[in-house]
Amino acid sequence: MLELTDGARARVRELEALSKRAEDGEEGARKELRRALRESAPEVIARCGGASRVYRRMLAERVAAGDPLAKEATVERAERMALELAGENPTPLEVLLSERVASLWILVELQEALLAAYYYKGGGTAVSVVLQMARLQESAHRRYLAAIKTLAQVQKLQGPSRVQVNIGGNQVNVSR
Amino acid sequence: MAWERRGDNLYYYQSERVDGRVRKKYIGTGEIAELIAHADETIRRTRAGRRERERAGLEEAEDLASAANEVHKAAEVLARAELVAAGYRRHKGQWRRRRDA
Numbered sequence: 636m637l638e639l640t641d642g643a644r645a646r647v648r649e650l651e652a653l654s655k656r657a658e659d660g661e662e663g664a665r666k667e668l669r670r671a672l673r674e675s676a677p678e679v680i681a682r683c684g685g686a687s688r689v690y691r692r693m694l695a696e697r698v699a700a701g702d703p704l705a706k707e708a709t710v711e712r713a714e715r716m717a718l719e720l721a722g723e724n725p726t727p728l729e730v731l732l733s734e735r736v737a738s739l740w741i742l743v744e745l746q747e748a749l750l751a752a753y754y755y756k757g758g759g760t761a762v763s764v765v766l767q768m769a770r771l772q773e774s775a776h777r778r779y780l781a782a783i784k785t786l787a788q789v790q791k792l793q794g795p796s797r798v799q800v801n802i803g804g805n806q807v808n809v810s811r
Numbered sequence: 812m813a814w815e816r817r818g819d820n821l822y823y824y825q826s827e828r829v830d831g832r833v834r835k836k837y838i839g840t841g842e843i844a845e846l847i848a849h850a851d852e853t854i855r856r857t858r859a860g861r862r863e864r865e866r867a868g869l870e871e872a873e874d875l876a877s878a879a880n881e882v883h884k885a886a887e888v889l890a891r892a893e894l895v896a897a898g899y900r901r902h903k904g905q906w907r908r909r910r911d912a
Contacts, residue, residue, distance in 0.1 A: 647884075647889075657896070683886055687882060690882070728889055728893055771873060785886075792893065792897055
């Protein structure tokens with residue numbers, strides 16, 4: 636459930652390769668990348684969005700340690716956070732990136748709680764275990780900050796001049 | 812920790828590490844030795860249980876941290892593709908608009 640389908644995986648690989656070619660300045664690669672994004676992005680975003688939600692619930696369940704109310708509260712808080720981060724009239728990609736930030740926020744909270752629990756347990760816990768927990772916590776924090784940065788970069792690209800147009804019931808965001 | 816048989820008698824020994832070397836320490840025989848051996852076994856099991864719980868906890872934390880790696884990486888690829896397609900390029904970690912974009 637948390638993995639991409641083979642199709643989505645192939646599309647991600649194609650986008651990655653095209654990005655690299657375009658970044659290297661290959662003629663026509665950027666045009667091809669735009670075409671590939673138009674064709675592939677909706678499917679990949681939908682798949683990633685679904686997996687992200689499953690992941691958030693999984694993390695929230697662990698944070699809540701069996702308390703269903705605490706689990707729902709964590710999920711709700713993360714969803715609100717994602718909504719606020721996405722801002723008004725977000726593109727599907729902005730929604731996905733905001734959701735990723737929210738998921739990583741729960742992961743950071745969880746890793747911090749686990750690490751704290753090991754510290755409080757005090758003597759007896761193997762040093763290697765505490766160190767590994769600390770490494771996991773640092774890694775989650777780094778990924779969280781990197782995800783915020785990526786979201787900010789994409790939002791900056793959209794710019795303040797973005798307008799929303801509704802065509803046939805579909806919301807379309809257009810940069811002027 | 813081990814029992815050693817000499818003739819008809821069992822003798823209980825504990826092992827301890829001194830300056831990196833394992834040293835055998837004689838504890839005794841009979842009822843007292845049996846009580847000490849029982850206590851040693853309880854301590855050993857408690858420690859093994861705690862180690863097992865720690866290992867399982869760590870494994871779970873690692874699994875949770877990496878469970879959505881593929882999805883998160885895909886989101887990163889999409890974001891990068893979006894930026895590159897819009898005419899941005901990376902320069903020393905910063906995204907800058909290409910002159911020819």
